[in-house]
Amino acid sequence: MPAEAMAPPAAETKTIPITVEFSGGLELLFKNQRTYKLSVPDVDPSTNAATTVGYLVKHLAADVMVDARKELFVVEGSVRPGILVLINDADWELEGEEEYVLQPGDAVLFVSTLHGG
Amino acid sequence: MSGPDRIPPHLADETASLRARIAELEAELTYHRAAASPPPSTLDLTREEYLRYSRQLLLPQIGLPGQTALKRSRVLIVGIGGLGSPAALYLAGAGIGTLGLIDHDVVETSNLHRQVLHRTSTIGLPKVLSAAKALRDLNPHVQITTYAEAFTPGNAEDVIAQWDVVLDCTDHPKLRYLISDACVLLGKPLVSASALKLEGQLIVLNDPPGKGPCYRCIWPRPPPPESIISCGEGGVLGPVVGAMGVMQALETIKLITRPKGKELTQPRMLFFSAAAETMWRTLKMRGRREGCVACGQQGIKNLGSEEEYALFCGVPNAFALEEEYRLSVRQARELVLLGTKPLLVDVRDRTQFGICKVPGSVNVPFERFLAVGEGLPEEIVGLLQEERRDVVVLCRLGNDSQVAAKRLLESGVHGRVWDVRGGIREWARIAPEDGIVEY
Numbered sequence A: 001m002p003a004e005a006m007a008p009p010a011a012e013t014k015t016i017p018i019t020v021e022f023s024g025g026l027e028l029l030f031k032n033q034r035t036y037k038l039s040v041p042d043v044d045p046s047t048n049a050a051t052t053v054g055y056l057v058k059h060l061a062a063d064v065m066v067d068a069r070k071e072l073f074v075v076e077g078s079v080r081p082g083i084l085v086l087i088n089d090a091d092w093e094l095e096g097e098e099e100y101v102l103q104p105g106d107a108v109l110f111v112s113t114l115h116g117g
Numbered sequence B: 001m002s003g004p005d006r007i008p009p010h011l012a013d014e015t016a017s018l019r020a021r022i023a024e025l026e027a028e029l030t031y032h033r034a035a036a037s038p039p040p041s042t043l044d045l046t047r048e049e050y051l052r053y054s055r056q057l058l059l060p061q062i063g064l065p066g067q068t069a070l071k072r073s074r075v076l077i078v079g080i081g082g083l084g085s086p087a088a089l090y091l092a093g094a095g096i097g098t099l100g101l102i103d104h105d106v107v108e109t110s111n112l113h114r115q116v117l118h119r120t121s122t123i124g125l126p127k128v129l130s131a132a133k134a135l136r137d138l139n140p141h142v143q144i145t146t147y148a149e150a151f152t153p154g155n156a157e158d159v160i161a162q163w164d165v166v167l168d169c170t171d172h173p174k175l176r177y178l179i180s181d182a183c184v185l186l187g188k189p190l191v192s193a194s195a196l197k198l199e200g201q202l203i204v205l206n207d208p209p210g211k212g213p214c215y216r217c218i219w220p221r222p223p224p225p226e227s228i229i230s231c232g233e234g235g236v237l238g239p240v241v242g243a244m245g246v247m248q249a250l251e252t253i254k255l256i257t258r259p260k261g262k263e264l265t266q267p268r269m270l271f272f273s274a275a276a277e278t279m280w281r282t283l284k285m286r287g288r289r290e291g292c293v294a295c296g297q298q299g300i301k302n303l304g305s306e307e308e309y310a311l312f313c314g315v316p317n318a319f320a321l322e323e324e325y326r327l328s329v330r331q332a333r334e335l336v337l338l339g340t341k342p343l344l345v346d347v348r349d350r351t352q353f354g355i356c357k358v359p360g361s362v363n364v365p366f367e368r369f370l371a372v373g374e375g376l377p378e379e380i381v382g383l384l385q386e387e388r389r390d391v392v393v394l395c396r397l398g399n400d401s402q403v404a405a406k407r408l409l410e411s412g413v414h415g416r417v418w419d420v421r422g423g424i425r426e427w428a429r430i431a432p433e434d435g436i437v438e439y
Ligand SMILES: [Zn+2]
Pocket: B213, B214, B215, B216, B217, B218, B288, B289, B292, B293, B294, B295, B296
């Protein structure tokens, strides 16, 4: 099937391919699927600026998550306490947190803290 | 030359009795020496120890200085379970001078698949005693101090002050914050790990003391209490938690034997996931948080109370269904087997439902109720439309079933609705003949 024919008429928006991974039980909130290969627009339509991790978090909560318990992922628009966000295996606090601008090929990992022992 | 016949006969007897007396005195001396237990300030290794530690002594990273440092060190393990067991075994094996063990639990059957220090023969014993027994058998050179008590704000400072390095092998965030705070307060490095299901995490905190981040720097706010899952609820695979405990022992040995000035500057978290494509990952973590309430500029001056730690971490909203909607196992059994034959809905997850089930029950996992937010999961709506019967809800312990029953009541089902007090566990005790087991 000619995939090109299905594409919307040449818009200026490009997409960024990224990988999103959930662990520590968070995958249960995302159809029990650990890894998602996603394409996000390179420009955030709501801000007209380059797409950030902050946009990704909102997108995941609104469009990817099917579970009704949104508060187990997002609280007051931000990732809830007890979840670490790693961008390419580095704590997002080292990368500018929500302001980090997504790059093609980025791997974003959401890890819920474990307590068992 | 004097012949044997010249030996006065009493000499042999006297020699024998003196030998016996010497042996007696030597035994007494050994006992007193052991009791006085000169702390491993005797840095010399015995001949037996050179041989015992030979394979690690050969490593340039250990050598005699490393082995001496290990023998001189005092390491505290908080929690002697799935993490603490392998950690203690490897640390005792490696020749740590003194090991401290603190835990208030006793050994239970369901511990044994992962808590490899304990034995079937030590079920019912305090974990610290069961552990001390196994560790002394492994390496009698290690001094062992046991605390058969809970780790609390009341004893935290007195206990931790006695040790050089602390391992957090506990299972609740409340304790993790407390241990970290105490380590910050007393300037001790903390090797912290956790595990659940098929995953594990490990991070070395407050290392070097006063420089590295603490638990609160990494997790300033606790997770919501309803997101906290214990090994008893979520399950855990033995080798997964075992691997994390072994890694804690490794990090502890590295910390003790590293040359001065060789501390890591970039905090890292070791992340293990048995089911992921990449099983082991090292994650780069943030450093000390300036505004950290524990280790930041203000810093803590003293620990909070038990209540403060409990309040900080919160407790899940316990929901209680009104008594009129609750059945005992006996009542439920009569209804299901002999009475009006209500629909028996088991809300445990599919895995647990696969372990054992009441004949004729249907499975609608509790997760499904939570995931839909409000109203009822489709599958139960279908069941109720087919048969306008009464409904009995059953879970593992009798907690989730109350919430699910309430949801059914609120959704206006036609028949009556109850849950079962004590759930499957109680059922197994009352009527094992139904094929129900406690697990
Ligand atoms: Zn801190």
